Amino acid sequence: MKKTTLALAIGVGIAMLSGCSQQLNSSNTTQSAQSLAVANTVQSGIDTENFDQSVRAQDDFFRHVNGKWLNSTDIPSDKSAWGSFYKLADDSDKAVNALIQEAKDSAAQPGSSAQKIGDFYASFMAEQQLNELGYEPIKPLLEKIANVKNYQQLSALMGELSRYNIQVPVGLAVIPDGKDATTNALYMWQSGIGMPDRDYYLKEDEKSAELRAAYLAMVTEKLQLIGEPQAKKKAQTILELETKIAKIMWDRTKTREISLIYNPQTPQQWDKTLGQLDWPKFAQALALPQMDKVIVSQPSFFAELGTLFSQVSVSDWQDYLKYQTVNEFSNLLSEPFAKSHFEFYSKTLRGVTEQQARWQRGVRLTSGTLGEEVGKLYVEKHFSPAAKDRMEELVKNLIEAYRISINDLDWMSDETKQAAQEKLSKFRYKIGYPNKWREYNFEIKADDLVGNVMRAAEFESTRQISMIGKPVDKEQWEMTPQTVNAYYHPLKNEIVFPAAILQPPFFNMEADDAVNYGGIGAVIGHELGHGFDDQGAQFDGDGNIRNWWHEADLAKFKTRGDALVEQYGNYKPFDDAHVNGRLTLGENIGDLGGLTVAYKAYQLSLKDKPRQVLDGYTPEQRFFIGFAQVWRAKVREAALRERLVTDNHSPAEYRANGSLTNFTPFYEAFALKEGDKLYKPENERVKIW
Ligand SMILES: [Zn+2]
Structure with a gap:
């Protein structure tokens, strides 16, 4: 995946929901805009066929909920990982591919969206020409x-x-x-x-x-x-x-x-x-x-x-x-170059056995290079105003739950609470797609791939350079709508949810609230939580680096963070490799806070509503199942080893189990007792937000 000129993923940059580059810059087909309507009969949104009943929920909730899927799923030979995120990303590549084909087949005016998209993609697909050109x-x-x-x-x-x-x-x-x-x-x-x-x-x-x-x-x-x-x-x-x-x-x-x-x-x-x-x-x-x-x-x-x-x-x-x-x-360039690249970066480094099909590489390159140009077409077809409305309501509920949660904290002084509330009140949110679309004013020719990519890079460099010393454009997005991901931007204090993540298992317009709060609710909470993680907590509501903490509270916050560092540092996917608790701390705080606040928001939403049992599960149980479903994923050994070094996100199973083991309402929902593998005595459970 191409990095964007001058916008390296740097430490003060955006905090993404998921660190795997594979799902960046892609989009989806599974849920068409037409089907995004609230159905009359409520379904649970739970995939019970993925459960492994031989693993007790109290011992390993991740495998209890996803075990059968884990046991029966092979990672596709051209992928380093597979699961909820990756499936959506793959589906959305197919959707974008259909949009690109449409653009290619239309008799497009030079300089129009369709011409740019169609010709850019065509220049990548001109395999014979590229092979003849060599380097x-x-x-x-x-x-x-x-x-x-x-x-x-x-x-x-x-x-x-x-x-x-x-x-x-x-x-x-x-x-x-x-x-x-x-x-x-x-x-x-x-x-x-x-x-x-x-x-x-x-x-x-x-x-x-x-x-x-x-x-x-x-x-x-x-x-x-x-x-x-x-x-x-x-x-x-x-x-x-x-x-x-x-x-x-x-x-x-x-x-x-x-x-x-x-x-x-x-x-x-x-x-x-x-x-x-x-x-x-x-x-x-x-x-x-x-x-x-x-x-x-x-x-x-x-x-x-x-x-x-x-x-x-x-x-x-x-x-x-x-x-x-x-x-x-x-x-x-020609095949020998691409093959050499694949052999090291995909095969040796990540264990992928087969190169991705050319059409899919072409789709990702097009989607990455002409991001919002493609995004415009994508949202027309795959995103509904109803989804945006429901999402907006969820975000507001989550912010309200965070507000209550901060108020209820027993370890923080009123002074710091007030400062935290001030930051919370200044969060901005973006859902689906930008209000203002970016332009891509450079020449694209159907027979000049490297030229196209160089002109794109130059155009982007010039755009970025022109922003130096200028006011920050608050309408700008750092992800395209067709990306299956989300982010928090500490310097803008904003949370952003591209259209493509707003589908099952994260967000299910046809399902009952429980899985939605456990899924996208926890995602929203996670992104809000980045505003209050070990890095985010050093920025104020206006995005400036400023210490708004009372000294004693900051010390307590660090102690609580250290407990998470230790907990995650003890997770060992391999005998000779463990999770880096310090590197993943921000994400782990985000996950724990996200779960806590999503649960609170769900409880608030349940008030005055009849409590329903669906598929044999109580509302609270379904909430946690929804949470665990989202993290359904398998990663190749080589790729997982790489991520342990480079990814500031913990592996999926620890993102699920690691948060739950600290969260008392989970203990209540599934009757955890001493001796269960996920059980920790109450005074050892980490609670931050
Ligand atoms: Zn994150």
């Missing part, structure tokens, strides 16, 4: 790299390559200024390695060594494919250089520390930090405007990069940049 389309870039003579030119080149998403050690992002969230600022973020995390370069165990060997083989192969002499030797040098970069990088947990990653520097200070890496040249090549500051996220990384930059020869940097360029475009 011809990126030759101009490779020549530019080859022509560099000195560090000044190299600095300018890195700036220029950034315009096309090509990875260089200086990562950039344009997002609201953490100390003045009404204005956009340019952030610097550590970057520059081809494997998923610094750990892959530095760990000494056997598995890591094997992965490095496979990576080295891929780098070698890609250099050979572009006709580089001494490819093997150069690949070795590139791996060594990336290892040096990895060494000076901060680990992921440290990059979550808000107090450490906000470091404004003047352009002069910043230029000095970078040593021989000539910032004015870099900035000029990227056409950056005059700025009075940049915000540096990892100052020590960049200071050491400044030293490293001139220790490495210009020619080694050239080899490194050639490789980064081929790597970025591999999926857009």
Whole structure:
């Protein structure tokens, strides 16, 4: 999946519901707009056929609810994982595919939505042409790299390559200024390695060594494919250089520390930090405007990069940049490039055995590149005003439940409660799709895939750069409507729910409230909860980094968080690998808070309503079943190992069981007793919000 230019998923960036990139930028078919009407007969919305009655609810609720599905489901050979999220994402790819075909078949005017979408997709599907071209389309870039003579030119080149998403050690992002969230600022973020995390370069165990060997083989192969002499030797040098970069990088947990990653520097200070890496040249090549500051996220990384930059020869940097360029475009070139990319990134790293069908890769690329252009068509067909209305009502109920929940906290002073309420009252929410659609004003040709992608990247870079120093556009979305996900944006204090997540098992217009509160209700609560997780709690209601906590309360909040860190750190999917409790803390706080508040909102909604037993389950039981259904998922071993290192979300089963084991109403609904595996004595259950 392509990353967006200048909008890296950075630590102060958005908090997503799910971290798996596979479900990003896709959409759905299962629920057409017509069927999104409240039915007259209430159904439970529970998939009882997925239950495994041989596993007791009190011992492992995740497997009790999803066990039969887990036992009988094979992960598709072209996927690294499968389950609720992935199925929806896959369905929605099919829906988007239908929209694209329609666009392609229409006699579209040049410059119209249909022409852009149809021709972009066609340029990816022109397999024979791409195979004939080989790496011809990126030759101009490779020549530019080859022509560099000195560090000044190299600095300018890195700036220029950034315009096309090509990875260089200086990562950039344009997002609201953490100390003045009404204005956009340019952030610097550590970057520059081809494997998923610094750990892959530095760990000494056997598995890591094997992965490095496979990576080295891929780098070698890609250099050979572009006709580089001494490819093997150069690949070795590139791996060594990336290892040096990895060494000076901060680990992921440290990059979550808000107090450490906000470091404004003047352009002069910043230029000095970078040593021989000539910032004015870099900035000029990227056409950056005059700025009075940049915000540096990892100052020590960049200071050491400044030293490293001139220790490495210009020619080694050239080899490194050639490789980064081929790597970025591999999926857009002839088959040998795409295959080499697949072999390492999908097969070796994530255990996927078969490359995804070309149409689906084309759909995802189109959907990622022309996101809202595709989104416009998507919501016309697959989203109803009725769904938006019901969702809005749910969001309001959840916010009200959060308000009551904060008031009822027994560990927080009134002073801090009041400040928390103030933040809560300033939450904004977005449902379905943007009020204002983004434009994609660049040329798209049916026979120029790499050109299309480069023009798209340049257009997006220019758009982002034009926002630096300008007021924040509150209407802008960071996800497309066809994405099966949701997010909280701490710098805007907003929660966002794209159209594509608003379908079963998350959101079921035809089902009774219980599963909806357990599903999408807990999702809404989770996103609200990010406003009050270990990171979010450091931002105020206007999106500014500001401490609104009474000191003693903050200490208690941290102690409670530490208990979650310990709990999740003890979850071991493999004998030799456990969940990183510190890395996943924000998500785990979000999950626990989301469950708590969704339950409260559901209880409020039940007041004065008749209590119904459906499918043999009480309303409370159905709520928890709805919650556990959402996390139905299977992940390949290799992919799960990768996520334990890189994903700030806990694996699905712990997201379900880990929250429930702390939540007393769950104990009551399923009569948990001492000795049950999910049982914890009341004083050990973590309660935060
Ligand atoms: Zn989240």
